[in-house]
Amino acid sequence: MRRMSMELDVFVGNTTIIDEEVYQLWLDGHSVSDAVRMRLESDALSECEASGEVLHSDTMDQYRTFQMCERLLHCPSKLANQLLFQIPAHRQAMLIERYYEFDHTFAREVLGKKLSKGTKKDLDDISLKTGVALKSCRRQFDNFKRVFKVVEELKGPLVENVQHHFLLSDSLARDYAAVVFFANSRFETGKRKLQYLSFQDFAFCAGQLISYWTVGAVDNMMEDMDVDLEKEFLHDLKDLKVLVNDKDMLDQHKSLVCYQLKGKIKAFSEMEANFKNLSRALINIASKLTNTKDVRDLFIDLVEKFIEPCRSDKWTVGDLTLFLTHYTSTAHTLEMFRFQILWERYMGVIKSCILKMYHD
């Protein structure tokens, strides 16, 4: 028989005590009782001989602290000049970074989707599919949304904006930039054929696109936003059609590439046979990018039109690298080809994206 019950139990330190382990449990969306059980089972605390009661009290306390901090974490810059909690700067950084960290499996599911209420309703399914607790999914989704809302309208480099406003580490800021970028352009990532691609694959591609295809990429004045692809550039891409529409140029291009690659790649004959199709695929993708719909389909197009044919011909990554390298460089030697810079800007990104995406 318990003769008493705890009505109230608080602990407040002048310096706010934060147990990183409990913080992670909280972030992962575990309930207090789950967290207590997990802490009891963990080895780290076995030496403290802490009883369930002590752990429960401590966990409750920590959870409460986190809940109170959460409001501040939504606007990380506030954490540094708020007065309520005295937290050393390096602990603040830890709190923020951990709060904004996300599960890549979760992010992969949300990538390219509209960060709206509708998607939020799907979180149950995502939680089931990924094994990430619903609570945690919600936090991560809200983080995405929050970051998106703040940087969407901001000028200047996307990564820096994220970093500046949310005080995140460089790598995490880049991941967020990718999420924001995908959400903004609504790239298709959910098709079955794209399922094999991980969040990191897409994040890399997003980085490439942000770095080379947006306005900010060429205009250092940071007058415009980093979130959108440069319209003018996309429009100009139509000019590349000449490479496949001009018969002579196509032949010349092919022979130059074949000359360079002869004996160097295993799939030479397949390449030779398929060159025109492959080139046409890449140029078609380029020329269609003025259409918002086609921009969204960039990745599925790359996979269907280019990666799959190569894969079925059993190209190695090495083969592909050499091909794309020479495919790009030989175009410069074509006499009639005048769009060197445009070509370089297009192919640079396409090449690295394809290489990143070319795996099983």
Add this chain to the structure above:
Amino acid sequence: MPGKLKAKIVAGRHLPVMDRASDLTDAFVEVKFGNTTFKTDVYPKSLNPQWNSEWFKFEVDDEDLQDEPLQITVLDHDTYSANDAIGKVYIDIDPLLSSEAATVISGWFPIYDTIHGIRGEINVLVKVELFNDLNRFRQSSCGVKFFCTTSIPRCYRAVMVHGFVEELVVNEDPEYQWIDRIRTPRASNEARQRLISLMSGELQRKIGLKVLEMGGNAVVGYLQCFDLEGESGLVVRAIGTACTLDKLSNTYTPATAINPCNSSPSKDIKEAGFGEEAPGVPLSSGPPTPLRAQTFSSFSPSKSYSRQSSSSDTELSLTPKTGMGSGGSAGKEAGPLKALLRQQTQTALEQREFPFFTLTSFPPGFLLHVGGVVSARSVKLLDRIHNPDEPETRDAWWEEIRQEIKSHAKALGCHAVVGYSESTSICEEVCILSASGTAAILSSRFMQDSALDTEHRFEDLMSPGCAFCHIPYDELNMPFPAQLTYCHCCRRYKVPDVLFTTIDLPTEANVTGKGCLIQARLCRTKKKAQGEGNATAISNLLPFLEYELHTQLMNKLKLRSMNALFGLRIQISVGENMLLGLASATGVYLTALPSPGGIQIAGKTPSDITYEQHISNMQKKINDTIAKNKELYEINPPDLVEEVIGSPIPEPRQRSRLFRSHSESSDEVSELDLSHGKKDAFVLEIDDTDAVEDIHSLLTDAPTPPGFYSCNTEIMPGIYNWTSALQMFTSVRVFRLSNVNLTNQGLNKVFNDLCENLLKSLYFKLRSMVPCCLCHVNFTVAVPEDELIQVAVTAVAMSFDKDQTQENGRQSIDKNLMKAITENEDQLQFPLELSAESSSNPLNSAKGLSEVSGPLPSARAPSVDYSSFTDRCSSWIEQLRLKAHTIRCGSIKTMSSLEKASPLPEGRSRSLRSNRSYAGSSVTVVKMTPLSFIPGTKIIKYLGIINMFFIRETTSLREEGGVSGFLHSFIAEVFAMVRAHVAALGGNAVVSYNMKECVFMENPNKNQAQCLINVSGDAVIFVRESELEATPPQPHSASAQTSSSGEGT
């Protein structure tokens, strides 16, 4: 027009959204002082308004300046309806009224609302211009400094200690006024906050006037409390110790000044061949902490004293009263001079109505003897205070209690009470008033204006580690039964077998091992009753409660093999149907007092074998626990007595005969002591179930986990190498007793578990700070409702360097030696050898030493100085190897103080600092501690007293996370507001922080809760000692220390 107050509202930030439509706020500010109000412009549509207002000027009397707070209200402008209040900031401008405190208040203050808590921040600038006021009959006491610290503040020295000041003011509680029925909770709370702020100001001003009358300029140990008497009113009362303080203008000079005084005696001693005698004389007159030493340097007669000491051939620093030439026989009361002195002090004290001092630690030489704890309680029935201007009843009540305390002290042969405090516990219309303190005999040194002659100084300076234990009362006419023995240190004077006090452990005290927190907890049921019957029932219960608490304390003390309690605080809390008693103290083993006997259990009923078995089992358990505790707290008092008797070394004793006339009697003393030895075990009779229960509870106190120590005094004896890591915290728990029909024993167990579990949780929370000590652990209990028990703890956890515990002890030994032999470099080898020897061979050396020296508290004890002055360095090492035969414990100057001052080798402390200085944060880090100091730092300025009172109320308890969520954020808010005020004063720490009141009331059915918190402390600026050292005017002692530690490690 004696003063001009100027305020400027700069900006706001993080304001709440007041206009849902725009998600913004149109904020403006009202600045009010007295009856004058100014307004800023409305800063439209912003959560971060930039008002940048003009200077608002208030021309006011300084009386008002003292009483009134500056009131800043932030509002949201609304064109069509009434403006909504966002929140308020009250700024106490008292710190600006003293020339030595802060000059400007400038910074971000949390905007506080009693319903919503903190809602954004506001940046404010406040200045005061005071005009000279020659009016002698003024009502103000501007310039009198107030300190919560219960010792002389670190950067001041005491010129005079005038004595006790007290005052109380009463008023109607706004919460109980008729108007409260029609006004909002917010308005009611604000009226209360404002009233208490006003009353505090008035109280402080009145006390200040008393201080000026007495000729003082400061109040130290200022303790202000309020009593919420409900219907009958609101009482704010304060006590303190009036002093005349001198600011040490240059903090370095005193350090140099003290130096000759520290080192020259030993030099003289050397010449006199002085350290060789005194078998059985304990070492170490612990020197004051460095800071204090500095503070009082001007009182330590340096050269003159040393000369005197050498000429009189007496060992002043060791044996206090022998130098008086009285030849007074051991144990007898005082020589003539002492009597004279006492007389003088007596008269000095008799001029005072109440010779009470709220100080808990004292300038060296001030506290001569300690009699024991005196306390008085009285139960009163509250009635409405009819005339607030003449609060005679309350005054009379306290007067009565103080008289009782005074007479208790007299009975103990003491003329003063130190460590004095007062408290109340109120339940409905019954109020228990309590007062307690420690009866003591004080030196007249700080109490008389007249110049002190040398004899005075003489005695004053001698405060060896045992003098304060010597009984002040007449042994033939003892006020209570006690077993007296001869002091185990000096063997001249009688000491009691145990000593209870309410003060901090004197720095010079000789302590064996470490101390620990000891608590006695008791819960007694009481029938519900009304009025006088209730009061009678309570007063009938009180003596039993106190007796049992005392017994529990005594048992627990014995169980830990300790013989003295410091910082004893007994709190009795009254509820409708129960009384709670909680006694907390820090137990230590005073080297001067006899070793406590064990605890012996005696079964009363002669009975069957199982019973006997049970008893012997229990006895075994107890014995085991005692043994374990001895180990845990490192209590290894050397069994000196026999060894001294059987000491095969004749030489030192012969010498001592040569030099000291009392040597014979001292030998006799030893023999006497022996006879007292160990026979007196404490007998616990088990004659009823209660006793069995008692013993059980005795044994169920969980030991502190490894790496933890705890005490309720400022510092823990035996720990010196504090790091700068500290964590102040408040923890509150409320338990609901679901079974109302509990027996006393059941209740006891509940209460006991409650406290134990709370401690366990604290240890767990703070596990990352290990090794660490919870210092100044302050428990308060309350019975807020019928079946609720509330326990609140405020304490500070301070880390220390475990690896260095021993080394440091040794180092301090080294340093002591270094002190004694400052010049000769060759001799530096010696201490190193010594420490190596004692560590590698602790048993041998300890034994070897104890053969000669008697109560040598193990090689670890830092207060020990092994120094031989007979031979010069060359032979020392050799002698050491001969098992320290020739090491005599000689003159002792411990440097444990210096240890405390800079606990870390420089490199370490620097690295700690660099860890802590992070870039980027715009908020000043403000440390808070209930202690009067921060380890490894030096307080360079006191900015004024912090005394804040807050009310928080909610009508959406569930939404705020229930009672725990509500209180958690409120306490965090209170901390934040304290820090903000300190930072605005230009400070970086609060010392002597105290949460004096935490009244929590809830009504979960109505989804409501209310809490009142009252906190106080001293805002200070501190600098790290390592930074100080870098500055050019290096104190001599500090440089000596650095070099020594440099060589030593």
